[in-house]
Each structure stands twice: as C-alpha cells, then as structure tokens.
Amino acid sequence: MDHFIIWGQFLIAAILVVIAGYKLTRYGDVFSEKFKLGHVFIGSVLIGWCTSLPELVLSIGTVAYIQPPSPSISIGNVLGSNLFNIFIIVFLDIIYWKGPILRKAEPNVKLSVWFSLGMAVLLGLALFFSMQRRNFLSSYRIRCNTYLYSIYDSHYNIVLCRQKIKSI
Numbered sequence: 155m156d157h158f159i160i161w162g163q164f165l166i167a168a169i170l171v172v173i174a175g176y177k178l179t180r181y182g183d184v185f186s187e188k189f190k191l192g193h194v195f196i197g198s199v200l201i202g203w204c205t206s207l208p209e210l211v212l213s214i215g216t217v218a219y220i221q222p223p224s225p226s227i228s229i230g231n232v233l234g235s236n237l238f239n240i241f242i243i244v245f246l247d248i249i250y251w252k253g254p255i256l257r258k259a260e261p262n263v264k265l266s267v268w269f270s271l272g273m274a275v276l277l278g279l280a281l282f283f284s285m286q287r288r289n290f291l292s293s294y295r296i297r298c299n300t301y302l303y304s305i306y307d308s309h310y311n312i313v314l315c316r317q318k319i320k321s322i
Contacts, residue, residue: 171208178204198266209235229281236274 178201186196213228247255256264 175205194260194263194266198263206235233277 182196182201183193185191185200186193209231212231216224216227216231243255250258252258256267
C-alpha cells in the first residue's frame with residue numbers, strides 16, 4: 155500500500171510541474187513582449203533558471219540532507235535532464251514541418267547551443283578525470299572552467315538584454 159501512496163504523490167508532483175511549466179512559458183512570452191527583452195533572453199535565462207530550480211533543490215537535498223549523501227543521484231539528475239532536453243530538441247525537429255528547427259532559430263540561440271555544448275564537454279572531462287583519479291588538479295581546473303563558462307554565458311545574456319533595452 156505504501157508503494158501506491160508514494161507513486162500517487164510522485165504523479166501529483168509531476169502534474170504540478172507540468173502545469174507550472176505551461177504557465178511559466180505563457181508568462182515568459184508575455185514578459186518578453188511587454189518589456190521587449192527578446193525570446194532568447196527569456197528562454198535561456200529566466201525560464202531556463204526557473205525550470206532548473208527543481209533540479210537544484212533535488213541536487214542539494216541529495217547531498218546535504220540525505221544520510222548518507224548520494225551525489226550520484228545529483229549528477230544523474232542533472233545529466234539526465236540535459237540529455238532529455240536534447241531529446242526534446244530532436245523531437246521538435248522531427249515534428250516541426252517547416253524544416254530543421256535550428257535553422258529557424260535566432261543567431262543568439264545558436265551561440266547558446268555552442269556554449270551549452272562546450273560546458274557539457276568540460277563537465278564530461280571533469281567527470282572522466284575525477285573517476286580516473288589521475289590528476290585532481292586537472293579535474294579541479296576543468297570544473298573551474300565550467301563555472302567560468304556558465305558565468306560568461308549569463309553575462310552574454312545580460313549584455314544582450316541591455317542591448318535590446320537600449321534599442322527601444
């Protein structure tokens with residue numbers, strides 16, 4: 155009986171996430187139009203950060219509040235989410251009847267794609283070197299570069315937002 159309760163709670167939480175995601179995209183679109191910030195900025199920064207908050211809470215919870223800590227769940231959560239997000243782009247490319255979806259995207263989206271791929275490669279290298287336990291300093295440097303890359307990507311989006319505001 156406990157399994158049914160746990161699955162029920164899980165399904166209710168999943169339904170709430172779907173409803174919140176729908177509302178978030180609607181409000182993000184209105185926000186983008188009203189303040190003329192651009193869809194790229196809203197999608198990559200505001201909606202991207204908001205949809206990553208559940209992953210952040212889960213990741214912190216599995217490391218800080220669960221005894222014994224389970225960093226494997228945190229890593230699997232983040233990497234699995236990124237993999238699923240890439241699958242969404244592939245799926246959208248299949249069902250989008252006007253041609254390849256990335257060809258229709260704004261140039262700023264393509265730059266975000268390259269930054270995301272770069273960060274994924276750096277994270278993969280960091281995980282590889284930390285699993286091999288060959289050189290801790292190399293793994294540490296790659297993790298620092300990943301953080302710097304994400305800060306640069308956020309800075310790029312903020313600069314893009316400021317340019318949009320100045321052009322108004």
